[in-house]
Amino acid sequence: MSALVTPGRPLARRPNLGDRSLIVLTTLATVIILLMLVIVVGDVVIGGSHVLSWQFISQAPTDGMTKGGILPAIFGTVALTLLMTLVAVPAGVATAVYLSEYAPADSRLARAVRVCIANLAGVPSIVFGLFGLGFFIATVGRAIDVVAFHGQPTYGKPSLIWAAMTLSILTLPVVVVSTEEALRAVPRELRDGSLALGATKLQTIARVVLPQALGGILTGGILAVSRGAGEVAPIMFTGAAYFLPYLPCWCCSFSLSSSTSWPSSYARASGGVWLRAEALAWKFGSARVRLRPRAAAPRSGSPRRERSG
Amino acid sequence: MASTTTSVPMLREQRSSSLRGRRRWPERIAETLVKLVSLISIGSVILILVFVGKEALPVITSSVVHREVTFGALFAPYRDAGYMWQPVSEVPKYNIVPLFVGTLKVTFVALLVAVPLSVCAAVYVSELAPKRIREYLKPAIELLAGVPSVVVGFFALIVLATWVQTVFGAEHRLNALVAGFGLAFAVCPVIFSVSEDALRAVPDSYRTAAVGLGSTRSQALLRVVCPAALPGIAAAVVLGFGRAIGETMIVVLASGNAALLDASLEHSTRTVTATIAQELGEVVVGSAHYHVLFMLGALLFLSTLGVNLVGERIVFGMRKRLGGSR
Numbered sequence: 001m002s003a004l005v006t007p008g009r010p011l012a013r014r015p016n017l018g019d020r021s022l023i024v025l026t027t028l029a030t031v032i033i034l035l036m037l038v039i040v041v042g043d044v045v046i047g048g049s050h051v052l053s054w055q056f057i058s059q060a061p062t063d064g065m066t067k068g069g070i071l072p073a074i075f076g077t078v079a080l081t082l083l084m085t086l087v088a089v090p091a092g093v094a095t096a097v098y099l100s101e102y103a104p105a106d107s108r109l110a111r112a113v114r115v116c117i118a119n120l121a122g123v124p125s126i127v128f129g130l131f132g133l134g135f136f137i138a139t140v141g142r143a144i145d146v147v148a149f150h151g152q153p154t155y156g157k158p159s160l161i162w163a164a165m166t167l168s169i170l171t172l173p174v175v176v177v178s179t180e181e182a183l184r185a186v187p188r189e190l191r192d193g194s195l196a197l198g199a200t201k202l203q204t205i206a207r208v209v210l211p212q213a214l215g216g217i218l219t220g221g222i223l224a225v226s227r228g229a230g231e232v233a234p235i236m237f238t239g240a241a242y243f244l245p246y247l248p249c250w251c252c253s254f255s256l257s258s259s260t261s262w263p264s265s266y267a268r269a270s271g272g273v274w275l276r277a278e279a280l281a282w283k284f285g286s287a288r289v290r291l292r293p294r295a296a297a298p299r300s301g302s303p304r305r306e307r308s309g
Numbered sequence: 310m311a312s313t314t315t316s317v318p319m320l321r322e323q324r325s326s327s328l329r330g331r332r333r334w335p336e337r338i339a340e341t342l343v344k345l346v347s348l349i350s351i352g353s354v355i356l357i358l359v360f361v362g363k364e365a366l367p368v369i370t371s372s373v374v375h376r377e378v379t380f381g382a383l384f385a386p387y388r389d390a391g392y393m394w395q396p397v398s399e400v401p402k403y404n405i406v407p408l409f410v411g412t413l414k415v416t417f418v419a420l421l422v423a424v425p426l427s428v429c430a431a432v433y434v435s436e437l438a439p440k441r442i443r444e445y446l447k448p449a450i451e452l453l454a455g456v457p458s459v460v461v462g463f464f465a466l467i468v469l470a471t472w473v474q475t476v477f478g479a480e481h482r483l484n485a486l487v488a489g490f491g492l493a494f495a496v497c498p499v500i501f502s503v504s505e506d507a508l509r510a511v512p513d514s515y516r517t518a519a520v521g522l523g524s525t526r527s528q529a530l531l532r533v534v535c536p537a538a539l540p541g542i543a544a545a546v547v548l549g550f551g552r553a554i555g556e557t558m559i560v561v562l563a564s565g566n567a568a569l570l571d572a573s574l575e576h577s578t579r580t581v582t583a584t585i586a587q588e589l590g591e592v593v594v595g596s597a598h599y600h601v602l603f604m605l606g607a608l609l610f611l612s613t614l615g616v617n618l619v620g621e622r623i624v625f626g627m628r629k630r631l632g633g634s635r
Contacts, residue, residue, distance in 0.1 A: 018527035029429030094346035122617035124555025230457025
């Protein structure tokens with residue numbers, strides 16, 4: 001994006017009331033939004049810092065959850081997020097590969113997939129919870145019970161795996177969008193070169209395109225983890241338990257929603273924010289990697305290079 | 310972009326057709342596999358529709374449920390109690406009007422705060438900010454979207470509620486105002502991000518032409534650039550609205566959760582999402598209450614689906630019209 005009108009220079013010579021008030025007004029709005037971020041994050045960090053200790057994150061809660069630590073919650077969140085990632089990332093990457101590498105330009109299927117991804121991203125998280133309960137638990141889980149456990153409710157009740165499955169559908173769009181963006185940023189010359197050397201399409205994708213796009217794929221994974229770990233509504237009915245000190249499926253985010261125990265919430269919140277910051281750092285990193293071949297492009301004289309990702 | 314995108318995939322197609330003769334089975338398996346996996350997203354949307362719909366349908370069809378409630382009764386006032394949501398009383402009352410009004414009240418407050426703030430911020434970041442700051446501003450604001458909503462809700466519950474009570478002197482500590490302000494935290498990044506994209510999509514030739522004709526910077530912005538980006542900004546508001554009516558945890562924690570039907574923003578209020586979140590955990594599976602909650606979910610799903618489709622359509626149309634120079 002090259003700005004032909006360099007902001008600030010030619011017009012700054014004759015600043016008038018309209019220009020100045022517009023700048024002040026919009027700057028103010030930007031500052032307010034940034035302040036909102038600073039206040040939430042700052043409040044969490046300041047409020048949480050004095051209770052955060054090794055003991056707090058390494059012990060189970062005691063005395064009716066008024067003392068002790070949040071270890072089960074951390075464990076539950078990590079296990080849930082890991083399971084979710086195992087499903088969401090491969091599925092998301094495969095979808096993105098299909099969309100950007102295999103699908104023909106006028107493919108109706110690809111269009112339908114895109115529409116569904118966009119809509120999936122807009123479905124309220126609570127509806128995912130209803131869906132998880134109605135589909136995974138009441139239908140799939142119960143079917144497994146009938147077939148394998150003589151109707152004993154084993155899979156037909158809220159559990160870690162169903163919560164993870166629900167979350168993986170919720171985070172699928174995040175992975176697809178950032179992976180596709182990364183795949184599109186891989187220069188065509190690399191694909192052409194690989195194909196010209198005799199590699200098949202599969203070899204080209206697996207050994208040339210995907211490694212080039214790894215940064216973007218990782219960004220997507222991290223964004224998905226940060227989104228999934230912070231969700232509460234979808235797992236309320238599909239997997240989280242309010243108080244199970246020794247069982248794994250107990251989620252930080254859920255405990256925050258149902259108890260008003262300050263310390264755990266603050267530790268949790270800082271974790272979420274930290275993850276997101278990490279994801280952004282990755283995004284910057286991968287953007288820098290992507291910019292490199294693009295910057296070198298004009299020399300190669302490709303007329304199609306004006307298209308930016 | 311229109312011309313370049315058509316030429317690139319056409320080349321790709323020619324190449325793949327020339328290779329088709331040499332293709333062997335791993336190639337074919339990989340393509341089929343990837344294609345099948347991409348069907349998951351379509352399948353999920355359909356499954357969500359089917360399975361939320363399946364549990365909601367008895368409200369319309371089942372005679373057992375009809376002993377307690379019918380679809381029409383969800384919207385009609387009770388003779389003695391009026392518009393009342395009271396699913397766990399001796400005579401359960403399932404009127405969902407207060408819940409939808411609650412959702413709209415909270416959403417109204419959120420948009421009232423978020424729209425001017427985020428659109429102004431988008432104008433600043435895309436048009437006025439010095440180049441060096443600009444690169445950092447957008448990710449910084451989008452960082453706000455990464456704060457889990459339950460954390461924002463908690464913040465609203467503990468901190469924001471006190472501030473709002475001090476400033477507005479509301480009788481009830483948790484009310485529509487607090488929930489709306491909390492919701493604005495979640496809506497701002499959405500509206501900002503989409504409208505910033507829209508402003509950036511306006512070609513530079515518009516700006517150069519306006520300035521070349523002698524307009525000041527603010528004139529060029531307000532009379533040329535903003536009108537050109539207006540559909541995108543409208544889409545941003547629509548998408549923000551969709552985000553706001555679907556948000557759960559912030560309103561569960563900050564709205565006070567009293568299903569009252571009134572117009573006051575200083576009274577506690579209850580939204581559709583909060584109702585599902587709080588009542589589904591304790592409901593008897595298969596009861597009328599259970600099916601009504603799924604019906605609420607289905608209505609919510611359909612409305613966000615409609616809202617998002619409209620938003621996407623506007624963005625798509627605008628990108629096409631402006632020639633897609635992003």
